[in-house]
Amino acid sequence: MKAYLHLANGKMFEGKLETELPNGEVSGEVVFFTGMTGYQEVLTDPSYKNQMIVFTYPLIGNYGINATDFESKKPHVQAVIVYETRDKGYHYQSQYSLREYLQAWNIPLLTHIDTRAVVKQIRTEGVMQGKISLTSECGKFVKEQQEQPIQKVAISQIETYGDGSEHIVLVDFGYKKSILQSLLERECKVTVVPYNTSFETIQALEPDGILLSNGPGDPKQLMPQLSTIRKMIDHYPTLAICLGHQLVALAYGADTEKLRFGHRGANQPVYDSVKKKVFMTSQNHGYVVNKESLAHTPFVIRFTNVNDQSVEGMFHPTKPILSVQYHPEAHPGPSDTTSIFDEFLQTVKNVRREKVYA
Numbered sequence: 001m002k003a004y005l006h007l008a009n010g011k012m013f014e015g016k017l018e019t020e021l022p023n024g025e026v027s028g029e030v031v032f033f034t035g036m037t038g039y040q041e042v043l044t045d046p047s048y049k050n051q052m053i054v055f056t057y058p059l060i061g062n063y064g065i066n067a068t069d070f071e072s073k074k075p076h077v078q079a080v081i082v083y084e085t086r087d088k089g090y091h092y093q094s095q096y097s098l099r100e101y102l103q104a105w106n107i108p109l110l111t112h113i114d115t116r117a118v119v120k121q122i123r124t125e126g127v128m129q130g131k132i133s134l135t136s137e138c139g140k141f142v143k144e145q146q147e148q149p150i151q152k153v154a155i156s157q158i159e160t161y162g163d164g165s166e167h168i169v170l171v172d173f174g175y176k177k178s179i180l181q182s183l184l185e186r187e188c189k190v191t192v193v194p195y196n197t198s199f200e201t202i203q204a205l206e207p208d209g210i211l212l213s214n215g216p217g218d219p220k221q222l223m224p225q226l227s228t229i230r231k232m233i234d235h236y237p238t239l240a241i242c243l244g245h246q247l248v249a250l251a252y253g254a255d256t257e258k259l260r261f262g263h264r265g266a267n268q269p270v271y272d273s274v275k276k277k278v279f280m281t282s283q284n285h286g287y288v289v290n291k292e293s294l295a296h297t298p299f300v301i302r303f304t305n306v307n308d309q310s311v312e313g314m315f316h317p318t319k320p321i322l323s324v325q326y327h328p329e330a331h332p333g334p335s336d337t338t339s340i341f342d343e344f345l346q347t348v349k350n351v352r353r354e355k356v357y358a
């Protein structure tokens, strides 16, 4: 069936709808992902809540959907926009085709869209709202959603995993399974807590370290949480990833801002000023920490994006706080920066030893 992608700047693209279109139309922020593989991880990464994803690689779905590459229990994207797909997964582990999977979750799949042309619009005019509908009439454009997406993707009850020696509290703003997995692989006991858990509850859990997770939306929506976050990170060794990193900056009085069209892909080059090397990283973010505003905090910028010089991570010079804007857990994309987890756990162990033998 014919369907149309309308962008908020008035541009329209005709495509083919491969699934049903619940309520006759769907809208959301239109963003693009540049990785050649990893669509299953992208669809199930909670940070993409409310967004319509344009995949720039022209063939998406060729290896199907398998039972292991999910980053959470369900897909969170608002819609999927591609040039071409396959209605069969050509991989021995494939259980469903991309279309079957999206149809089962009522997520529209729009194909035969000139994705290069859509990306050019976003790159020149900046990220914008879009709408998929069955008519070529654009109609009334829905305003950007104001609701807080974190409530929709984060857990509401404490969960525990593993029984290792280091106890990490993972504060959940919409965590990816690979972050939890990275801790479990390093023999941690992990308690996942809802994002609005009080400092007293966290203290009662007696963690050895804190991990602030990734998550959807504007970090400034979490302003009411900042004083608790500040207490947590000042008390315990902390690793903060993506949204977590932005929250660390905000908790210390720095500022965040929206990037023109975000970094979403599997080959974002990042310079590490400690190791003096460039690493290829996996990324998915639309917001970024404002560099100038960090000057009013004690933080030292450690990681910088080589493409646009934006802040990709920082550390506190005297407290054990490390934060990264990119995704060291990968999935999708390169695992070149997984050593960040080793660094974090080494810090956690050192701090514990100092406490015990002080």
Ligand SMILES: NC(=O)CC[C@H](N)C(=O)O
Pocket: 047, 213, 214, 215, 216, 217, 218, 219, 241, 242, 243, 244, 284, 285, 286, 287, 288
């Ligand atoms: N993956 C993330 O944690 C994304 C953080 C934030 N929602 C952003 O878009 O910048």
